[in-house]
Amino acid sequence: MMGVLGTAQLGMAPIVAHIFSKNDDGSASFGWVIGRILVVLLMVHVILILGALMVWAERRVSAWMQDRIGPNRVGPQGLLQPLADLGKFMFKEDVIPGHVNKVMYTIAPLIATIPALITFAVVPFTGSYETVGGESVAVSWQIADLNIGVLYILAIAGIGVYGIALGGWASNSKYSLLGGVRASAQMISYELSLGLAVVPVVLMAGSLNLGEIIAYQAENTWLIFTQPLAFFIFLTASYAETNRLPFDMPESETELVAGYHTEFSSMKFALFFLAEYANMTVAAALVTTLYLGGWTFFGLETLGWGMGVLIFSLKVIFFLFAFIWVRWTIPRFRYDQLMNLGWVVFLPLTLINVVLTAGAIALDQTWMFFLLPVLLIAAACVATWIGWKRDEDKFQPLPTAPAAGEEGHA
Amino acid sequence: MAASFLHPLLAAGVDMPLEWVVGLGLALFSVGLLGVACRRNILIMLLSVEIMLNAANVVLVAFSRVHSELSGQVFVFFSMTVAAAEVAIGLAIVIAVYRLRQSTDVDDAADLGEVDYGPVPPLKLEGEDQHHHDDHGDADHSNDAGSDGAAPDSAEPIGAAGEA
Amino acid sequence: MTTVLFIVFGGMALVSALLAVTRQNPIASAIWLVGMFFGLAGVYVVLEAYFVAAVQVLVYAGAIMVLFLFVIMLLDLRTKQLDEEGPPKMPIWGVLAAVLFIVASGWALMDAVGTPGFFPDAEERAALELDGSAKAIGADLFGRWLLAFEVTSILLLGGILGAVILTKRRLT
């Protein structure tokens, strides 16, 4: 499988293609290594710039939703606001409180940021159709073509929580510690649902490789149509994994001041900020790749690899917008509701979904794929209805309140 | 095929002596042994057990490589399952011991007898006399983790057997 | 190339493991252990066991150690209490036992290396093909080792029940 951003496909001059190509025997040449490093640097900067733009977008969109205008002074439409923010972060005093564990306090923002940046390595951002064995196959381009791409992302994304948990612990303050503890509990709870929501996708595509998952979707149909429940649960769990509202328990400002980053300032705080937005970008890219066909869009992608980039970007931007949209709409869950949702609602649903999908594949009944969502949604409705019935006694008329005179002396 | 993404770097295949991997497993196992034998902190002892399990995993993968046989890698999964179950139980025990002894030192848990932390004040009920159970309290019960925040949901003292 | 990578990752794993068992603070220990897991994942990649490497990070670093960290934070060991414990004491007999173990098993290893055919030589090794992909491992796991796989589910169930019963204060 062609995984590298092939220079030849980019229409570069043959001499350039030669510089960046591997040796004839397939081993690494110097030019190839340099080319790879350049692509990696490009990708990292795309994410960093996107992260900065997301801060602007968050402020603008939230303002629009509240009948305000938002930052519009620095540059056209306030687009240079991220630069101004960056300048402020860089020149602010980097306070290290006296009571913190200095080593952990310093490395925690780094631990939070690096996993967020390196997960993007396996996400296919465009591709092309190539004839393999007489068949036209969608071949994706990504930095590293990993056969275990989905596992890689899940594994690395799970590391990010160390930054938050350690940041909270090293700050040596009550609010930060509570934020860190909440983050680790939340991460464990939702990683299960997240992973189990991906399993049907992997089962149907027959591969853990993100490129092959896209190829499957290009050939058949987008998995959002056949696995809407898995899509919905994955999306919701990724909100929890990225600590975004309505699941931002680790930093809930109304209870914990700012949670795990209460004691952080200057660039350390900026790194936590960046990690959150980079994580959102990865989550959006992953939802796009797993459920919405990645860089494909009903044949439009055949126009060229640039079109693929455009389609992929638009899909990712939609989900990034959805992150912001949901944040400014839905209030925060209570902590027990959060845990309840993860363990009592999502986990059984994903498990049933996995079993049903596996059964449909084993029986080779492809029509069942279209019946499954209906079945599952019906099952969810019935389960809710049973719960609603059971709760009825909670809402029985309460015993009459004691008379006003007695109340004070009780 | 499996190595496609690293292939240019590892074109020559695995060319190092595989004995070294077994050696690494040995070294890791003895480090784990050192931890279990010498440290008294129950958390670090649990971590050391993890190191020993990992040492076994390394050797399993190495021999799977040597004999071109996947069973070794499959066994790593079983070992990971065992590790997961062990950690769940182990941490539960740590929490239970910590609740009783207020310590993570295994030597504090060497004695089977219950430590008497004094009676825990019973659940305060509405309308009950406020000063009713003051005579129960003694200096010791401040040590009991169960008595501070969690008293309302446990009407009995945590170390109930200690009173008998 | 693999030799260099192995020395880097293996060394990282070994040093992290040593630091993990000698730290006074359990949190520092846990973090060093995460470093060891990453080193071992690197070793697995060098050995072309990619799936195992990913699962190593996913399960050990992503789940088990987060749980560990959660519990350590929950216990909230004060620095004062840690200071009372003092720096970790390493009894000489413990170190001796570890050294004795490594010498004895190293001797056994050397003995095995001497046995012809125990470890394949370089040419033989280059010819070996091992497909460590998820598909191959899955086929093996759900084929030959299906019974063992099912038994692990019982083990995990036991683990869950045990953990719940141990941490629950009172069963009512």
Added chain:
Amino acid sequence: MTVTVKPVRRRKASFLDRLYLPAIAKGLSITFMRMFKPKVTMQFPEERWTVRDEYRGMPVLVSDDEGRPKCVACSLCEFVCPPKAIFIVPDELEAGNNVERGPAVFDLNMLRCIYCGLCEEACPEEAIFMSKNYLVWGAEREDMIFHKDKLYELGGVREEGVKKWKDK
């Protein structure tokens, strides 16, 4: 300690409420539609508030229609000022003026001023007024102490009001 329980009747959640999703969809549609509603933010430096007549902005000193300062340095405003923001040094004016008295120094400390308007009330000559100016700024603390010239410049000319000294 006793706990007083006050029963609160809760509406029973309907089945649709329990599904949560319809409510979430409704909320999302509301926020989405809000994005296209007219904005209420005022672009401040370009657009300004039109303040009401009662508005009390920064106190300023005014001149009469002939451009002569009206303040006679009676120090009543200095006396009445609750936060003691005004500092006046009276002086004799040179011959030719209709009045003999005027301020040599009239400092208004805008870091202290509370915009109470008592100076305006107290002034017998109607020389100090609460302007409509709400844009008071300075780069340093010294800049926030407004001197006589600046106050007259901000106040400008005010034709109506007391002109008793003119009749002399």
